[in-house]
Amino acid sequence: MAKLIGLKKVKTAIFISGTGSNLESLIKFSLSKNSPIKINLIVSNNSKAKGLELAKIFKIKKKIYNFKNKSVSEKFILKDLKNNEIRLICLAGFMKILSKDFIKRFKGKILNIHPSLLPKYRGLDTHARVINNKEKYSGCTVHYVNSKLDAGRIILQKKVRVSKRDNAESLKIKILKQEHKLYPKAVIKILTNL
Numbered sequence: 253m254a255k256l257i258g259l260k261k262v263k264t265a266i267f268i269s270g271t272g273s274n275l276e277s278l279i280k281f282s283l284s285k286n287s288p289i290k291i292n293l294i295v296s297n298n299s300k301a302k303g304l305e306l307a308k309i310f311k312i313k314k315k316i317y318n319f320k321n322k323s324v325s326e327k328f329i330l331k332d333l334k335n336n337e338i339r340l341i342c343l344a345g346f347m348k349i350l351s352k353d354f355i356k357r358f359k360g361k362i363l364n365i366h367p368s369l370l371p372k373y374r375g376l377d378t379h380a381r382v383i384n385n386k387e388k389y390s391g392c393t394v395h396y397v398n399s400k401l402d403a404g405r406i407i408l409q410k411k412v413r414v415s416k417r418d419n420a421e422s423l424k425i426k427i428l429k430q431e432h433k434l435y436p437k438a439v440i441k442i443l444t445n446l
């Protein structure tokens with residue numbers, strides 16, 4: 253990632269499927285003076301994603317592809333990424349699995365945030381599984397994306413205490429708060445080689 257360092261901000265695309273609270277925190281971070289990224293594109297597989305409203309508010313280009321045919325959608329996305337000179341992709345609640353080929357084309361330049369302490373609790377329904385297993389801790393992880401689900405090299409993690417009163421929803425909220433701080437920190441870490 254050292255190559256990405258330069259005087260200009262790194263043009264970044266954020267991929268979302270839903271609420272977009274991580275998108276919002278990344279946009280706000282990107283607008284701060286010391287941010288190494290500029291968000292030039294929002295991509296979604298879901299035209300109803302609430303996070304897409306942020307595109308209008310912050311005047312960021314958005315593109316929606318339904319992924320009914322993954323390879324066709326990915327082909328268009330790659331074109332969009334090229335046209336917008338995107339050099340970094342942040343998956344932020346993007347619930348589609350990108351193909352090996354797509355990941356290869358953006359090797360080492362796709363990040364993801366996952367709401368668990370990976371390698372524990374890969375996949376879906378993370379919080380419910382953590383509560384069912386009576387874990388004392390959970391958390392969130394920012395990692396590089398490789399061809400295996402939630403398995404790429406870890407960049408940063410934040411541990412969160414699970415209280416006896418927590419349920420899946422309260423834990424989700426607690427962890428999301430930490431996600432909003434962790435993702436910008438991870439972006440800084442990889443782009444400044446700390």
Ligand code: GAR
Pocket residue numbers: 268269270271272273274275303344345346347365366367375428431
């Ligand atoms: C976040 O908790 C994120 O970690 C999770 O989806 C949520 C999206 O929230 N991602 C995954 O589970 C990916 N496997 P947001 O749309 O408010 O950012």
